[in-house]
Amino acid sequence: MSVATLVRFDAERLGHAQHTVLAELTLTLHAGERVALLGPSGVGKSTLLAALRRRLAQRAAWCPQEHGLVPPLAVYHNVYMGRLERHSALANLGNLLRPRRDAWREIQILCDALGLDGLLKRPVSRLSGGQRQRVAIARALYQAREVFLGDEPLASVDPHQAERLLAMIQTRHATCVIALHQRELALRHFDRVWGLRDGRLVLDAPVRTLTLADLDALYPDASPLTDGSRDGS
Amino acid sequence: MGPERAPGLLAGDTFNLRLARRSLGLLALCLILLPFADLAVTTHDPWAELGRMLDGLLRPDFLATESLAHAIALTVGFALWGTLLGMLLGFPLALLFHRSRLVRGGCAFVRAIHELFWALLLLQVFGLSAVTAIAALALPYAGIFAKVYAEILELTPRAPVDALPEGTGRLSRFAYAELPMVWARLAGYTRYRFECAMRSSVLLGFVGLPTLGFHLESAFREGRYAEAGALLWMFYLLIASLGWWGHRRLLPWLALGSLFLLGPWPDVDATLLWRFVSVDLWPRPLLEGDWTGLWRWLGDIPDLLPAIGNTLLLGLLGTAGSLVVALLAWPLASRHFGNSITRVMGKGGLVLMRSTPELMLAFIFLLLLGPSMLPAWLALALHNGALIAFLVARHADAFTLDGPPLTATGRYAYTLLPRLYDGLLALLFYRAETIIRETALLGMLGIATLGFHIDSSFAYLMFDQAFFLLLVTAGLNIAVDAIARRYRPRETSSHCDRRVPGDAAC
Numbered sequence: 001m002s003v004a005t006l007v008r009f010d011a012e013r014l015g016h017a018q019h020t021v022l023a024e025l026t027l028t029l030h031a032g033e034r035v036a037l038l039g040p041s042g043v044g045k046s047t048l049l050a051a052l053r054r055r056l057a058q059r060a061a062w063c064p065q066e067h068g069l070v071p072p073l074a075v076y077h078n079v080y081m082g083r084l085e086r087h088s089a090l091a092n093l094g095n096l097l098r099p100r101r102d103a104w105r106e107i108q109i110l111c112d113a114l115g116l117d118g119l120l121k122r123p124v125s126r127l128s129g130g131q132r133q134r135v136a137i138a139r140a141l142y143q144a145r146e147v148f149l150g151d152e153p154l155a156s157v158d159p160h161q162a163e164r165l166l167a168m169i170q171t172r173h174a175t176c177v178i179a180l181h182q183r184e185l186a187l188r189h190f191d192r193v194w195g196l197r198d199g200r201l202v203l204d205a206p207v208r209t210l211t212l213a214d215l216d217a218l219y220p221d222a223s224p225l226t227d228g229s230r231d232g233s
Numbered sequence: 234m235g236p237e238r239a240p241g242l243l244a245g246d247t248f249n250l251r252l253a254r255r256s257l258g259l260l261a262l263c264l265i266l267l268p269f270a271d272l273a274v275t276t277h278d279p280w281a282e283l284g285r286m287l288d289g290l291l292r293p294d295f296l297a298t299e300s301l302a303h304a305i306a307l308t309v310g311f312a313l314w315g316t317l318l319g320m321l322l323g324f325p326l327a328l329l330f331h332r333s334r335l336v337r338g339g340c341a342f343v344r345a346i347h348e349l350f351w352a353l354l355l356l357q358v359f360g361l362s363a364v365t366a367i368a369a370l371a372l373p374y375a376g377i378f379a380k381v382y383a384e385i386l387e388l389t390p391r392a393p394v395d396a397l398p399e400g401t402g403r404l405s406r407f408a409y410a411e412l413p414m415v416w417a418r419l420a421g422y423t424r425y426r427f428e429c430a431m432r433s434s435v436l437l438g439f440v441g442l443p444t445l446g447f448h449l450e451s452a453f454r455e456g457r458y459a460e461a462g463a464l465l466w467m468f469y470l471l472i473a474s475l476g477w478w479g480h481r482r483l484l485p486w487l488a489l490g491s492l493f494l495l496g497p498w499p500d501v502d503a504t505l506l507w508r509f510v511s512v513d514l515w516p517r518p519l520l521e522g523d524w525t526g527l528w529r530w531l532g533d534i535p536d537l538l539p540a541i542g543n544t545l546l547l548g549l550l551g552t553a554g555s556l557v558v559a560l561l562a563w564p565l566a567s568r569h570f571g572n573s574i575t576r577v578m579g580k581g582g583l584v585l586m587r588s589t590p591e592l593m594l595a596f597i598f599l600l601l602l603g604p605s606m607l608p609a610w611l612a613l614a615l616h617n618g619a620l621i622a623f624l625v626a627r628h629a630d631a632f633t634l635d636g637p638p639l640t641a642t643g644r645y646a647y648t649l650l651p652r653l654y655d656g657l658l659a660l661l662f663y664r665a666e667t668i669i670r671e672t673a674l675l676g677m678l679g680i681a682t683l684g685f686h687i688d689s690s691f692a693y694l695m696f697d698q699a700f701f702l703l704l705v706t707a708g709l710n711i712a713v714d715a716i717a718r719r720y721r722p723r724e725t726s727s728h729c730d731r732r733v734p735g736d737a738a739c
Contacts, residue, residue, distance in 0.1 A: 057399055068396025072413045081409050085400035092405040143398060 004031040006147065006175065007055045014044070014051050020199070021047040027194065027204055029147075029177065034170060036186035037179040038203075039196030040219050045179040048196070049151050052177060056147055061173070063140035065151035067132055071125035075116060078124055078135050079107045082142035107142060113168065114138050115161075129156045137165060141172060148173035154180055163189070183215040249651050252658055252722055256556060263553040270546055272610070275603030282601050289458025290465065297460035298448050303494070305471065308444040310491030311363065311437065312430035315370025317488060319430075320423060322371065323378025330383035344376035345710035347674045348433045349592075350684070350703055352440050353691050357513075358506055363495035366442045370430055377426070385418045386411070428475060432590045435468060439592065439677065445471075449593070453600060465589075472588050514700040534698055535686065537705075544682040544709060547606055548669040551613030555668065556661055558618025559625060563657075566626035569634060569644055583626075586619035591671045592678070599678050609675040609682075613668055621660045625653055655722040662721035666714040673706045683709070 007029040015021035021044040029035065029052065037045050046065060053060050061082070069078050077096065080103055084092060095103065104120075111120060114134045119127065124135060133156050140148065148169050154162040162182065166189050169176060177194075180186060186193055187207055195203025195218045203210075203218065243254055276282065298304070329336045352369035359365040393410040438446025445468055452461035478487075518526030531537075564570040565579025586594075591612045598608030629649050639648065676684025683706045690699035 062396065062398070064392070064396045066392050068392040068394075070393045070410055070413050072416060073409070077409065081397060083398070084405050084409060085398045085402070087405075089402045089404040089408075092402075093408055096408060139396075 003033075005029070006031050006059075007052055009051075014047050022196070022201070023199055025201055027201055029175070032174045033192055034175070034190045035177045035192045035194055036190040036207075037177055037194050037196070038181070038183065038186060038215060038218055040221070043196045044199060045196060046151050048194075049149050049177065049179060053149055056149070059146045060149050061140040061143040061145040061147065063136050063148070063150040063153045065155075065179075067136040069124045069132060069135060069139075072123055074121050074123055075111065075127070075135050075138075076104065076107055076120040079111065079138045079142050082139040083144075107138070110138050110142060114165070130158075130161070133157055134165070137169070141169070144172075146173070146175065148176035148178070150176070150178040152179050152181070154178075154182065154185070183212055186215065187212065248722075249654060252654055255720065256658065259549075259556065260553050263549055266546055266549065269542075270550060270610075271605045272607045273603070273605045274607065275605060276601065279601045279603075285456070286458050286461075286597065286601075289460075289462035291462070292459055293463035293466050294459035295463045295467075297457065298452070298464060301448070301464075301467070304443060304445050304448055305467065306491060306494050307363075307366075307442075308431065308434045308446075308471070309487065310495050311366040311370060311442075311444060312427060312434040313484065313488045313491060314363075314367045314495070315374060315434070316423065316427045316430045318367060318371035319374025319378055319426075322375035324382060326375065326379035327382035327386060330379050331387070336379070340376035340379045341711050341714075342376070342707055344373045344380070345670065345707035345714075346373060346703055347670050348373055349436055349440060349674055349677065350687060350706070352437055352442065353687065354700070354703065356440060357691070357696065358509055359499050359501065361441050361443075362497070362499040364499055366434070366437050366444075367495075369437065370433055374426065374430065378423075381422055382419060385415050385422065388418075389414050424479070427479065428472065431472060431475070432588070436590050436592050446593075450596070453596060469585065469588060509696070513696040516697045516701065530697075534701070536681065537686075537702075540676075540681060540683045540686050540702075541705065541709065543606070543680070544669070544672050544676075544684075544706075545713075547609055547613070547675070547680070547682055548665070548672045548713065550606070550610045551617065551668045551672060552661065552665050554610055554614025555617035555621060555664065556658075558614050559621040559657060559661065562618060562622035563625040563629065563653075564641075564645060566623060567629040567649075569629060569632075569649060570641055580623075580626075583619045583623045586615050587623055589616065591616045592674060595675050595678055595680075604679045606680055609672070609678070609680050612675070613671060617661075617664050617668055621657060621664065624660060625657050628653055628656055658722050662717040665717035666710060669710050669713040673709070 005028055009025045009027050012025050013020055013023055014025055025048070037048065039045055053062055070081070076099055080095060080099075083103075087095070091100070094100075108120060111117060114137065116131065116134055116138065119131065124132060127135065133153065137150075137153050140150065140153070150169070153169075154165060157165060159182070162185060166178075166185065169178070170189065178190075187210065190207055192206055193203060193210060193215065194201060195215065197203075197218050197220070203214070205214075243250060243257070295301075326336055326340060330340070348369050351372050352365055355365040355368050359368070389411045393414060394406060397406060397410055434444050435446040435449070438444040438448065439450055441447065445464055449461060449464045449468075452458070452464060512520065516527060516530045518524070518530050562579075562583060566576060566583050568576065570576075571579070594616055595609045595612035598611050602608050632649065632652065634644065634648055636648075673682055673684040673687075676682035676686065677688045679685060683702055687699050687702045687706070690696075690702060
């Protein structure tokens with residue numbers, strides 16, 4: 001059986017004009033694959049995700065690391081921004097003054113499912129860190145695209161919630177690439193792991209062939225004795 | 234290698250030492266040029282006059298002014314509509330500001346001419362009407378808003394824009410991800426500018442527009458100090474209560490309501506207006522293409538070079554004076570010095586000096602000391618020095634002093650001033666543009682700066698000469714601003730944030 005290839009990098013260099021972040025990158029993203037992206041902070045996970053986002057363009061929903069929310073605007077408007085490109089400028093301006101009925105209903109259902117019920121009219125500046133995180137996820141889900149790209153979207157929520165949110169993301173997107181630090185989550189809920197270390201892709205394997213110890217090897221500071229203790233951080 | 238020798242006086246290459254040398258250079262230049270300034274006290278008994286003024290301030294007569302309510306309403310109405318129109322003109326220009334040299338140049342020009350000079354110019358066409366008053370505020374404010382709004386918009390965080398889906402239109406992007414991020418700052422600056430507009434609106438009384446300043450000027454000039462005191466208190470009250478009556482919801486109603494008071498609107502004869510703009514403002518030899526005649530015309534302008542010299546000299550004296558006043562006065566309002574009583578008095582004094590327009594202060598000093606450069610110098614130094622001191626004190630209060638307890642001078646010289654000095658100097662150099670603007674203006678009180686000659690040219694209906702002098706003034710302001718920008722401390726340390734330009738520009 002053959003699976004469609006969504007993105008393919010072939011010995012490519014990723015980074016900025018002067019500075020190479022990832023050298024000689026070779027990898028393939030197949031349709032229907034759930035990929036966990038692991039590696040220490042600053043290793044280039046965000047660079048890889050940004051490159052994927054550029055390749056996939058309109059096919060990818062995007063959930064950035066620092067959320068990229070607009071704190072003075074209400075939760076509703078922040079989520080609505082996920083579909084800003086599908087409406088005319090006039091319709092978007094009108095929506096700032098008076099929410100569109102159809103969009104409001106849809107966003108309300110989405111936010112209820114994410115545990116943000118009753119907060120639609122509240123400015124994001126008055127939300128907690130975990131609530132903001134969920135607003136950012138809601139905005140990405142509202143985009144309703146084929147592939148979900150998330151840069152640590154589960155960083156500031158508790159472990160139980162992380163599982164629930166991940167389930168929501170994955171039921172709506174057959175394909176996803178999500179950067180995260182919770183290695184057990186990676187082993188339980190994903191098909192494949194990409195591991196970055198020292199500016200290279202050092203791990204690209206199906207989850208069924210991997211153990212926690214394999215993942216630990218990605219983190220230079222982790223001692224083998226503290227196995228599992230990093231989870232949920 | 235032998236023992237390291239202690240450095241000599243002011244030697245060394247630390248940031249603060251460089252700043253200290255720069256400021257001492259400014260003061261030295263000031264001292265060298267001091268003999269050229271006319272600083273004579275020409276009144277016989279300034280102390281008795283001062284006593285009468287203070288008596289008027291302590292025993293104000295609130296019933297002496299006829300139509301006081303009307304004057305207050307007009308002051309507020311002019312300020313509101315001037316700010317509003319300035320904002321509407323300035324905002325679109327701000328969007329083009331960094332892209333178009335023409336827009337930047339145009340904005341620099343309109344803001345280089347003081348509101349009162351605009352009023353003098355517009356007066357010739359629109360008479361003593363609300364159109365003159367509102368346009369005189371709105372035109373320079375449009376230039377100021379364009380510049381400051383553009384600076385604020387430049388600081389918009391990038392993250393929300395980067396998070397938007399691809400293909401989002403320019404307008405949607407601006408309305409959702411850019412404008413909301415800076416809205417609070419834009420609104421805060423606009424509010425501050427409205428306070429400036431209140432002061433300028435009062436000043437418009439000096440050219441005859443019936444605001445509070447009109448009554449203030451005549452009361453002071455005719456020695457009715459009880460009435461003048463009442464008007465001054467009225468003005469301070471108006472500024473102090475701004476937060477209460479200037480509420481966001483109330484302002485639109487005030488603006489609409491004031492429309493009924495602003496009339497009657499002038500009839501403008503289009504042909505006369507065109508004649509004024511195309512003929513009256515330009516030297517006749519220039520229009521006739523007579524170049525030798527133009528040279529002679531230029532020579533006929535009385536005392537052009539001394540006027541420019543006086544303007545620059547007063548600007549320099551004012552800047553140096555502000556530095557000294559700010560250095561001496563900021564501890565008065567800081568929580569690190571004195572007790573609660575001295576602080577309340579210090580803060581009160583600084584706010585009072587800051588709220589009083591320079592022209593008003595200079596006018597009061599002029600009555601006390603007689604016509605020379607001295608009253609203008611005092612006014613510039615006190616007003617601007619107090620303004621800077623107030624902001625520096627606010628900066629100082631953000632620090633907590635830990636470490637061993639020090640004496641007051643120790644705290645001043647070793648802990649606080651080294652951290653505050655670059656911010657103070659940056660404020661001073663930002664202020665230099667305003668000081669030179671006001672320097673020209675103070676000529677209207679009879680001090681022989683450019684403003685004096687502009688005022689008298691208008692009085693003798695020599696519009697071509699007045700307009701030329703206005704252009705010279707504008708050019709001078711732009712040049713001084715460029716110089717000040719060059720010498721302003723750039724490598725500011727972390728605590729001196731970029732809020733500074735907005736706070737200091739008024």
